[in-house]
Amino acid sequence: MxxxxxxxxxxxxxxxxxxxxxxxxxxxxxxxxxxxxxxxxxxxxxxxxxxxxxxxxxxxxxxADGYGEARYKGFIPPVGPDKWVPTGFSDTDKTAPPVEPHFGDLRPLALTTADECAPPPPAPFSTSPGSAFYQQADAVYQTDLALTKEQRRVGEFWADAGGTATPAGHWLAIATQFLRPRNLAEAVSGYVLTSIGYQDAFIAIWQSKYQYNLIRPETYIRRHIDPTWKPSWPTPQFPEYVSGHSGLSGTSDRTFTAVFGHVGFTDSTKLRRGLEARTFSSFSHASDEAAISRVYGGIHYPMGTSEGLNLGHCVGNAVVSRIHLL
Missing domain, CATH: 1.10.287 (Helix Hairpins)
Structure with a gap:
């Protein structure tokens, strides 16, 4: 050897x-x-x-992956009724810059291009109450009005007390639960496959986000449904479509199943944050819950979460089929 x-x-x-x-x-x-x-x-x-x-x-x-150039490259957000604006402010008080607007330009690891797993376009923008787009926003609004205690627990669990790095960090903590009792070689293989998935998923998600620069539910609802409404959790400062939590979780479903098999598990990674452990029948079950949690939090439209999951599945399948570890 x-x-x-x-x-x-x-x-x-x-x-x-x-x-x-x-x-x-x-x-x-x-x-x-x-x-x-x-x-x-x-x-x-x-x-x-x-x-x-x-x-x-x-x-x-x-x-040579392009990050050095992209990290400090300037970006002027496009303007329009359907376009993202900083959230948490009034329309006349926009102060927060968008996060990593050029990350989707980076060279992927397993994907052939950043848009290999690109989602279909979002529903056509409209402010008409009968339109598909209005219904997407209204679904977020109505869900929030009727939010149950269990849905709030789900949203809080996957929000991890805030922070946009949470989906990958949360899933890597789950990976550590599985890898801790294993040897170094198994741990390296497990972390490598899952982390390659996260890198490519982030690139693919961010390519979509800044292709469409779609308005967040918070902004749309305050403009067209209820000017007093606020989401349950702070909205991250970047465009909506597609959901990062959903994309990373969809990728995790595929890579974790490849590494650990079709197994149920209990996620106890948030006990030290005071959050109860949650039990799942599969990685798919957990990723679906992570995705819908963003609707519960008022952060994403249903289409952003469902298409985010689909994008993540595509990325995860590509990583599993193309990356071969000894």
């Missing part, structure tokens, strides 16, 4: 200092285990040299 050591300084250059220190310590420890098991010093030396070379190539490839 070949022995490979990818030098952490060449690949993990963006980690925080504590993480960097842990990674730098991990390599020598693993090399020590190999030496203790009888691997010749010449094999170790050549493996470290090859790993350092490979790490350099990977680092160069990572740096």
């Amino acid at each position: 070949p022995h490979l050591y990818v030098h952490p300084n060449r690949v993990y250059i963006q980690f925080t200092s504590p993480s960097q220190a842990a990674l730098e310590a991990l390599g020598p420890v693993q090399i020590g285990h190999r030496k203790a098991s009888g691997v010749a010093q010449s094999v170790i030396d050549s493996s470290v040299a090859y790993g350092t070379q490979l790490g350099g190539a990977l680092g160069d490839w990572i740096e």
Whole structure:
């Protein structure tokens, strides 16, 4: 069996200092285990040299994904009755910039292009009460008016007390529940497959968000249904279509099932936040709940969550079929 050591300084250059220190310590420890098991010093030396070379190539490839250019590139949001505006403010008090408007321009990992899993266009914009778009917004409004205690618990559970990084972080915490009792190789494989899915899902979701720049339910409802209405949770500062929670959860359904199988589980990752554990019959069950939670929170239209799930399933299927781990 070949022995490979990818030098952490060449690949993990963006980690925080504590993480960097842990990674730098991990390599020598693993090399020590190999030496203790009888691997010749010449094999170790050549493996470290090859790993350092490979790490350099990977680092160069990572740096060319377009993020450096996209991160600070300017963006002027388009204007129109159907277009996103900053939420949490009145229409005459717009102060929040959109989050990562060019993330959809990044190079994917498993997808061939950012729009390979693109959703269909949203319902045609209209303010007519009989229109499909109005009904989408009214569904959010009516759901909020009749929100049950259980629906509120669901919304709070998947909102994770706010923050737009929560869907990936929440699902990775679930992955840790499954991977903690396993060995390092299994943990690496599990985290790699799921994390590749998240990278490509975010790219695909953000490509859609900034293609359509669709108005959020909060803004539409306040303009056309009830000027006093506010959602149960703060609306993130980027366009609506499609839902990020839904897309990431749909991807998780596919990658988690590939890694862990068709199993039920109890998500106890939020106990320290004071939220009760929730039990699911499958990863699909959990992803469906995560998606609908965004309607409960008043953050997304039903079409944003359903098409977000579909996009996520497409991304997850692509990752599972194209990424092969030893």
